[in-house]
Amino acid sequence: MQEELARLREAALAEVASCGAEGELEAVRVRYLGRKGLLTQAVRGLAAVAPAERPALGALVNEAKDAVEAAIAASGERLAAERLAHRLAHERIDVTLPGRRRPRGHAHxxxxxxxxxxxxxxxxxxxxxxxxxxxxxxxxxxxxxxxxxxxxxxxxxxxxxxxxxxxxxxxxxxxxxxxxxxxxxxxxxxxxxxxxxxxxxxxxxxxxxxxxxxxxxxxxxxxxxxxxxxxxxxxxxxxxxxxxxxxxxxxxxxxxxxxxxxxxxxxxxxxxxxxxxxxxxxxxxxxxxxxxxxxxxxxxxxxxxxxxxxxxxxxxxxxxxxxxxxxxxxxxxxxxxxxxxxxxxxxx
Ligand SMILES: [Zn+2]
CATH class of the missing domain: 3.30.930.10 (Bira Bifunctional Protein; Domain 2)
Known part of the structure; x- marks a missing residue:
């Protein structure tokens, strides 16, 4: 179980790191932390573990969840900042450009x-x-x-x-x-x-x-x-x-x-x-x-x-x-x- 947890944690962190957009990040969150997520299921799996081992394993599971959540949050902020920087660069308005003149009509x-x-x-x-x-x-x-x-x-x-x-x-x-x-x-x-x-x-x-x-x-x-x-x-x-x-x-x-x-x-x-x-x-x-x-x-x-x-x-x-x-x-x-x-x- 410990090995399984460690593997899930590493896989989740690796996926978070490879996300290039906020939408992909959300997909990773759902896959690991959603209601049917892999780490969420690990928490449910604790019920099958011997009572003596539960506290230690529980702590490990929480630690893994916290680590993945923190990574997602950090990555989300980074991606949002990148998106903003991209927009600022591409939607820049050059206020020194001359305005568009409407052609002036006249009688036929x-x-x-x-x-x-x-x-x-x-x-x-x-x-x-x-x-x-x-x-x-x-x-x-x-x-x-x-x-x-x-x-x-x-x-x-x-x-x-x-x-x-x-x-x-x-x-x-x-x-x-x-x-x-x-x-x-x-x-x-x-x-x-x-x-x-x-x-x-x-x-x-x-x-x-x-x-x-x-x-x-x-x-x-x-x-x-x-x-x-x-x-x-x-x-x-x-x-x-x-x-x-x-x-x-x-x-x-x-x-x-x-x-x-x-x-x-x-x-x-x-x-x-x-x-x-x-x-x-x-x-x-x-x-x-x-x-x-x-x-x-x-x-x-x-x-x-x-x-x-x-x-x-x-x-x-x-x-x-x-x-x-x-x-x-x-x-x-x-x-x-x-x-x-x-x-x-x-x-x-
Ligand atoms: Zn003539």
Missing amino acids: PLRLIEDEIVDVFVGMGFRVAEGPEIEDDYHNFAALNFEPDHPARDAQDTLFVAPGSDLLLRTHTSPVQIRVMRAAKPPLRVVVPGTVYRRDDLDPTHSPMFQQVEGFMVDERVSFADLKGVLVHFLRRIFGPETGVRFRPSFFPFTEPSAEADIACFRCAPTGAADPACRICRGGRWLEVLGAGMIHPNVLRAVGYDPEKVQGFAFGLGTDRIAILRYGIEDLRLFYENDLRFLAQFPS
């Missing part, structure tokens, strides 16, 4: 251009109005003098909310013209920025979602000269005071007469010669930038105005188009891909 380039456009009109006394992006046929087409069989009403061109539905994603910002005119009386000078939708595939020059700015003015004796004055001023504020502007006859259901405005290519204009290699105008020397016209009498009647008493002009332009020309960007998709490497180039 299309928003910057939109703000710039709107500001020019606000400077001319226009107020800003907005309207819903989901519209009905009445506001988007009928009240704007679109014929019932106009191709724009076709599901091939317009995104309807559901097949056969009267609700659609507005194809232009012009329905806001109708909403504002129905709610207010002239004189009106209103500019309407917003998102519009058409059934187009995404390619370098088309997007099913794009930005427009609509504007209109209604008052007594508003003429085409007012339209030209306002738009020439606007285009020269955006593209520079020397920018050449021309108006060409055009057709829109909601204006009569209608025109499209072009600006002279700002790369070719100074030389005066057409350059087929110009990547901005491709030799055309003029760049189409907006559509406009005198509001059609049918539109004025649709909102309850008397076209004999008031007239108005309206215009619409693609914010994306203006941004492409201003920034010299060749692919419209860049504006919608949200690549920060692109967007970060337009600090506000």
Whole structure:
């Protein structure tokens, strides 16, 4: 029994010494000192020993238990100290390192251009109005003098909310013209920025979602000269005071007469010669930038105005188009891909 005890004691101490972690130490404690531990069983074994030998053996057993417990305690402290030292070494914080800067965001380039456009009109006394992006046929087409069989009403061109539905994603910002005119009386000078939708595939020059700015003015004796004055001023504020502007006859259901405005290519204009290699105008020397016209009498009647008493002009332009020309960007998709490497180039 004495030899057995001595062997257990040495084995336990050796195991304690070889423990590399506090978890292993606990396993050793359970193996020797737990309820069914080897040394615990040795204590129970004393019952089978002759009474005369018990005190001496009992003392030996207790001594062995004490020795193993002390070794475990000492080893536990050592391992805990090592663990702490390891953490302190590895989790050290260098307070002299510079902090992590959060990148500072800014407005999207299309928003910057939109703000710039709107500001020019606000400077001319226009107020800003907005309207819903989901519209009905009445506001988007009928009240704007679109014929019932106009191709724009076709599901091939317009995104309807559901097949056969009267609700659609507005194809232009012009329905806001109708909403504002129905709610207010002239004189009106209103500019309407917003998102519009058409059934187009995404390619370098088309997007099913794009930005427009609509504007209109209604008052007594508003003429085409007012339209030209306002738009020439606007285009020269955006593209520079020397920018050449021309108006060409055009057709829109909601204006009569209608025109499209072009600006002279700002790369070719100074030389005066057409350059087929110009990547901005491709030799055309003029760049189409907006559509406009005198509001059609049918539109004025649709909102309850008397076209004999008031007239108005309206215009619409693609914010994306203006941004492409201003920034010299060749692919419209860049504006919608949200690549920060692109967007970060337009600090506000
Ligand atoms: Zn050019």
